[in-house]
Amino acid sequence: MAKTKLQYLCSSCGSVHNKWAGQCGDCGEWxxxxxxxxxxxxxxxxPRFTGYAGKASVQNMCDIELQEEPRTPTGITELDRxxxxxxxxxxxVLMGGNPGxxxxxxxxxxxxxxxxxxxxxxxxxxxxxxxxxLRARRLNLGDDKFQLLAETCVERVLQLAKQxxxxxxxxxxxxxxxxxxxxxxxxxxxxxxxSAAQLVRFAKQTNTALFLVGHVTKEGTLAxxxxxxxxxxxxxxxxxDSGERYRMIRAIKNRFGAVNELGLFAMTExxxxxxxxxxxxFLSRHDEPVAGSVITVTREGNRPLLIEVQALVDExxxxxxxRVTLGLDQNRLSMLLxxxxxxxxxxxxxxDVFINIVGGVRVTETAADTGMLLSILSSFRDxxxxxxxxxxxxxxxxxxxxxxxxxxxxxxxxxxxxxxHAVIPKGNMPKPQDIxxxxxIIAVSRVSELLDI
Numbered sequence: 001m002a003k004t005k006l007q008y009l010c011s012s013c014g015s016v017h018n019k020w021a022g023q024c025g026d027c028g029e030w031x032x033x034x035x036x037x038x039x040x041x042x043x044x045x046x047p048r049f050t051g052y053a054g055k056a057s058v059q060n061m062c063d064i065e066l067q068e069e070p071r072t073p074t075g076i077t078e079l080d081r082x083x084x085x086x087x088x089x090x091x092x093v094l095m096g097g098n099p100g101x102x103x104x105x106x107x108x109x110x111x112x113x114x115x116x117x118x119x120x121x122x123x124x125x126x127x128x129x130x131x132x133x134l135r136a137r138r139l140n141l142g143d144d145k146f147q148l149l150a151e152t153c154v155e156r157v158l159q160l161a162k163q164x165x166x167x168x169x170x171x172x173x174x175x176x177x178x179x180x181x182x183x184x185x186x187x188x189x190x191x192x193x194x195s196a197a198q199l200v201r202f203a204k205q206t207n208t209a210l211f212l213v214g215h216v217t218k219e220g221t222l223a224x225x226x227x228x229x230x231x232x233x234x235x236x237x238x239x240x241d242s243g244e245r246y247r248m249i250r251a252i253k254n255r256f257g258a259v260n261e262l263g264l265f266a267m268t269e270x271x272x273x274x275x276x277x278x279x280x281x282f283l284s285r286h287d288e289p290v291a292g293s294v295i296t297v298t299r300e301g302n303r304p305l306l307i308e309v310q311a312l313v314d315e316x317x318x319x320x321x322x323r324v325t326l327g328l329d330q331n332r333l334s335m336l337l338x339x340x341x342x343x344x345x346x347x348x349x350x351x352d353v354f355i356n357i358v359g360g361v362r363v364t365e366t367a368a369d370t371g372m373l374l375s376i377l378s379s380f381r382d383x384x385x386x387x388x389x390x391x392x393x394x395x396x397x398x399x400x401x402x403x404x405x406x407x408x409x410x411x412x413x414x415x416x417x418x419x420x421h422a423v424i425p426k427g428n429m430p431k432p433q434d435i436x437x438x439x440x441i442i443a444v445s446r447v448s449e450l451l452d453i
Contacts, residue, residue, distance in 0.1 A: 108122070187215075196212065
């Protein structure tokens with residue numbers, strides 16, 4: 001029998017301590033030591049993790065045979081896009097999001113589609129079997145698409161899974177699963193890490209596609225140890241508010257595809273439906289030109305999206321004017337206002353500036369700089385811009401307007417939605433034969449040229 005020994009791990013730096021203390025002696029964090037069970041194997045027993053990584057041998061790279069990972073479409077196009085083209089057998093996907101955002105709904109729909117062509121198992125630790133069945137019937141998915149299991153002990157789950165031999169399995173959620181190797185409460189760092197390690201090991205050894213549902217903290221990050229995201233192959237985050245109709249899924253990590261891919265869904269009475277034209281939900285389409293509104297083209301993964309940037313500039317009655325952004329980096333706004341003052345001669349030190357991205361999407365790339373600047377100028381001067389105008393480009397501290405990647409694809413996406421005027425960096429100016437029909441393009445290289453327009 002293996003001998004067990006209690007140790008205490010720091011959740012911040014990972015250091016090991018033999019006894020509990022209020023403060024970690026290595027990193028100085030308070031109340032970060034959590035209980036962990038360490039098993040010391042006897043000489044006559046085999047280690048628990050032997051053979052997990054395969055047969056140990058040294059090989060030359062030229063002798064390794066490469067095999068393309070077979071992908072199985074899930075039947076939900078936006079989920080396939082985020083996963084990189086479909087589900088990979090033996091992969092582990094971790095999905096996080098706020099309560100009520102649609103994690104269980106999406107995975108139930110996914111299993112119902114995959115259950116028609118392969119053996120699928122839904123393991124629930126938060127709901128009863130009746131609740132899962134009621135959800136499937138409410139979504140009109142049928143009663144015979146996949147199998148159900150209500151269990152929270154990971155050893156029991158793996159024992160029953162080996163008998164059922166599913167090709168795809170869902171664990172809802174990993175925070176409710178516990179292992180008998182640890183005496184900690186379910187949901188603790190030790191329980192989550194050890195339970196996830198056993199599930200990942202099972203998925204790799206049996207070539208089972210595994211979906212893990214994870215809780216999130218009040219800051220919006222996945223609950224549990226940070227190592228949980230390193231153990232899995234793909235990490236998906238639900239974005240948006242549970243009270244809104246549109247939901248977004250973003251890939252933060254993906255070993256089988258591109259990261260930062262975005263999938264858009266609409267929540268209906270029959271579940272999540274894919275959005276075929278995502279740019280349409282981010283455009284307000286005002287009846288008449290409105291000051292402070294500019295259309296820009298951003299890029300989420302491999303997909304260009306048209307979004308509306310709204311700005312409101314108002315006289316400030318405070319000693320320190322407000323700088324508020326929704327969907328954009330607030331530090332980026334402060335930098336652009338400084339560039340506008342230094343290279344454009346317009347001071348905003350006595351103005352409150354509010355920036356909003358329509359639709360709730362968050363823009364992380366710098367191609368929206370010109371859109372932010374033009375919307376601020378439009379609101380400050382109370383002069384609406386043409387409705388058929390769009391812009392994209394990065395602004396540097398020296399007042400230059402830098403080109404952005406994939407400029408031609410952005411122009412084509414805007415042309416499909418009927419835009420006829422573009423303000424773009426001079427470095428993104430296409431060749432005459434590549435300019436979309438009926439589109440007038442103005443190329444600028446300095447902030448002063450942008451103000452003259």
